[in-house]
Amino acid sequence: MNSSRLDAAPVAEVLAPFPWQMRHWQRLAEARRQDRLAHAYLLAGPSGVGKRAFAQRLAASLLCLEPDAEHLPCGRCAGCLLQRAGSHPDFNLLEPQPGKTQISIEAIRELCTALAHTAHQGRFRVAVIRPAEAMTPQSANSLLKTLEEPGAGVVLMLVSDRPLAIMPTLLSRCQRLDFSIPAEDQVRAWLGPCADDEVSMQRLRVLSGGAPLQIREFLNGDVTQRLDCLAGEVTGILVGATDPLMVANRWAKEEPLELVGLWMARLGEEWARLRILAPNRFPVLLDGASSRIQNVVTRADIEDVLAYTTYVRRVRLWLSHGVANRLGLLESLLVPLATGLRDFRHQEPASQTI
Ligand SMILES: [Zn+2]
Numbered sequence: 001m002n003s004s005r006l007d008a009a010p011v012a013e014v015l016a017p018f019p020w021q022m023r024h025w026q027r028l029a030e031a032r033r034q035d036r037l038a039h040a041y042l043l044a045g046p047s048g049v050g051k052r053a054f055a056q057r058l059a060a061s062l063l064c065l066e067p068d069a070e071h072l073p074c075g076r077c078a079g080c081l082l083q084r085a086g087s088h089p090d091f092n093l094l095e096p097q098p099g100k101t102q103i104s105i106e107a108i109r110e111l112c113t114a115l116a117h118t119a120h121q122g123r124f125r126v127a128v129i130r131p132a133e134a135m136t137p138q139s140a141n142s143l144l145k146t147l148e149e150p151g152a153g154v155v156l157m158l159v160s161d162r163p164l165a166i167m168p169t170l171l172s173r174c175q176r177l178d179f180s181i182p183a184e185d186q187v188r189a190w191l192g193p194c195a196d197d198e199v200s201m202q203r204l205r206v207l208s209g210g211a212p213l214q215i216r217e218f219l220n221g222d223v224t225q226r227l228d229c230l231a232g233e234v235t236g237i238l239v240g241a242t243d244p245l246m247v248a249n250r251w252a253k254e255e256p257l258e259l260v261g262l263w264m265a266r267l268g269e270e271w272a273r274l275r276i277l278a279p280n281r282f283p284v285l286l287d288g289a290s291s292r293i294q295n296v297v298t299r300a301d302i303e304d305v306l307a308y309t310t311y312v313r314r315v316r317l318w319l320s321h322g323v324a325n326r327l328g329l330l331e332s333l334l335v336p337l338a339t340g341l342r343d344f345r346h347q348e349p350a351s352q353t354i
Pocket of ligand 1: 081
């Protein structure tokens with residue numbers, strides 16, 4: 001178990017929830033005004049929407065000795081300063097130890113002992129457990145007693161991308177807060193001027209599934225330029241202007257395979273989705289300026305596109321497990337594109353490459 005520093009972001013941003021989280025924030029502020037905060041919350045939703053940040057901000061608010069009328073923390077009191085220093089005695093962050101994927105029963109027992117003491121500062125004792133599905137069945141069982149009989153002022157927050165993987169007996173004792181992908185306009189307004197490039201934003205939105213924090217992370221790196229490069233190369237392969245073996249060779253040497261795998265998977269999914277729902281539209285991940293590429297993409301047989309999408313998912317998994325034949329796998333992804341995926345459903349590239 002450890003106390004945690006808040007994210008290394010400007011203080012004002014650390015203290016306030018994201019714009020798309022205000023509904024939950026106001027609901028909790030109202031509950032707090034009426035002195036009916038729950039003892040346990042489940043913060044559930046896809047990755048990249050700010051669940052962890054919300055938990056940190058709620059913790060900061062609860063541990064602040066002088067929050068404002070909206071229950072935003074003041075940032076200056078002893079509670080806030082201890083929290084920012086990562087050493088507040090009433091804040092506990094529980095997550096798997098480095099290199100581990102599970103939260104052990106010993107860690108949960110230690111947490112329960114800490115929560116049994118009275119608060120050192122102020123009124124609340126707060127614990128954030130994430131990802132909550134990392135608790136083993138034994139860990140989850142040992143948390144049950146604290147959930148059933150929490151001391152006064154105890155607030156537990158379970159954060160999870162996969163709430164179905166959490167024991168139902170735990171879920172039933174938590175008040176659930178669902179965090180979903182926010183509206184595109186809201187994300188753009190939050191990102192500000194760096195979201196002005198229309199094509200890049202559309203590509204990042206497809207790549208991230210619309211998750212705002214992931215889009216921001218992509219914008220902060222060189223992902224936008226890499227996406228332009230991947231789009232140009234794969235578009236070139238599809239129209240017969242670029243050698244797929246040459247591209248596979250470059251990717252194997254120069255591109256982060258995690259990004260390539262994600263990009264190819266999203267391309268397959270988007271291609272299949274558009275072939276089914278909007279046959280005349282074009283995947284934004286490609287360069288769609290010429291009628292030639294549009295013809296290739298919109299004429300592909302849906303069965304071939306679906307088979308290809310399934311294959312890309314498998315390759316992505318293999319790449320993530322660090323298989324030796326990376327170049328062969330990338331070639332098996334790119335060569336079929338040179339024929340517009342013709343008859344891909346009858347091919348079995350896996351048997352030749354693994
Ligand atoms: Zn404060």
